[in-house]
Amino acid sequence: MKLYILPFDHRSSFIKLLNKPDKKKVQELKQIIFDGFLKVYNNYPKKKDLGILVDEKYGEEIIKFAKEKKITFCLPIEKSGKKVLELEYKDLKKIKEINPDYIKILIRYNPLNIKTNKKQLLTLKKVDAFCLKNEYKVILELLVPPTKKDLKLTKDYDRYLRLERTIGALKEIQENIKVNIWKLEGFNEKEWKEINKITKSKIIFLGRGESKNKVIKWLLQAKKSKNIIGFAIGRTTFLEPITKYIEGSFSKEKASLKIANNFKYFIDLFNK
Numbered sequence: 717m718k719l720y721i722l723p724f725d726h727r728s729s730f731i732k733l734l735n736k737p738d739k740k741k742v743q744e745l746k747q748i749i750f751d752g753f754l755k756v757y758n759n760y761p762k763k764k765d766l767g768i769l770v771d772e773k774y775g776e777e778i779i780k781f782a783k784e785k786k787i788t789f790c791l792p793i794e795k796s797g798k799k800v801l802e803l804e805y806k807d808l809k810k811i812k813e814i815n816p817d818y819i820k821i822l823i824r825y826n827p828l829n830i831k832t833n834k835k836q837l838l839t840l841k842k843v844d845a846f847c848l849k850n851e852y853k854v855i856l857e858l859l860v861p862p863t864k865k866d867l868k869l870t871k872d873y874d875r876y877l878r879l880e881r882t883i884g885a886l887k888e889i890q891e892n893i894k895v896n897i898w899k900l901e902g903f904n905e906k907e908w909k910e911i912n913k914i915t916k917s918k919i920i921f922l923g924r925g926e927s928k929n930k931v932i933k934w935l936l937q938a939k940k941s942k943n944i945i946g947f948a949i950g951r952t953t954f955l956e957p958i959t960k961y962i963e964g965s966f967s968k969e970k971a972s973l974k975i976a977n978n979f980k981y982f983i984d985l986f987n988k
Contacts, residue, residue: 723764726796732744743775749954753975756983757787766788768787768850779816792820793821793830821840823859824861837892860881860901887943890915901924935947938962953979
């Protein structure tokens with residue numbers, strides 16, 4: 717099993733790219749990204765390996781098209797831009813109307829934030845019960861930001877503490893819900909081995925909006941791990957072409973072609 721996702725479920729961050737909130741403009745930008753995805757998808761032999769992660773708020777038409785063409789799509793169900801997990805849908809039955817292949821939940825979870833985590837785990841348990849009852853698969857995107865205490869302990873959190881905090885978060889969350897696929901930040905080969913001792917679930921790694929060179933480094937480390945089946949690389953793939961389109965230096969076609977080339981580059985590198 718492989719899973720290469722082009723995520724463009726960003727909502728609050730998309731608005732920040734524009735001078736003012738403009739739903740039609742955001743929809744237009746997301747269509748350009750999707751057009752880039754399709755350029756790869758239409759020529760890729762193993763189509764089930766490719767997927768998109770897109771929100772209903774700005775991507776409703778894209779979702780309809782994806783379902784018609786049987787393109788694997790993931791639906792985010794968390795509210796955008798929240799530090800503490802809140803659900804986009806008060807009534808989870810809405811998910812059944814959209815009927816995605818995967819439900820994606822983003823959670824910021826550092827084990828040191830005990831009070832906040834208790835609240836977030838209650839929300840996860842609610843989603844877990846719904847997914848188990850209705851047979852939906854969950855992709856859990858885990859971000860483990862440093863606490864103030866962490867930053868006092870070290871100036872290089874990524875290097876010295878993020879792995880330890882991530883392992884703690886994995887243990888706590890797994891005790892409470894079933895995760896089909898973890899969506900995790902990048903690590904080196906040795907660190908991935910430590911993570912694989914904690915979870916037997918499949919993993920995709922995310923790009924975190926890092927530079928192309930850093931994402932390549934993460935990818936080359938990730939592909940050595942048996943549990944890691946692919947990636948979800950969003951902003952590193954689409955942000956520069958989309959920004960240039962907004963500025964007027966790229967046409968829609970040039971922007972979507974650049975996105976396609978970036979996406980295919982990461983796929984080819986993982987497959988190599």
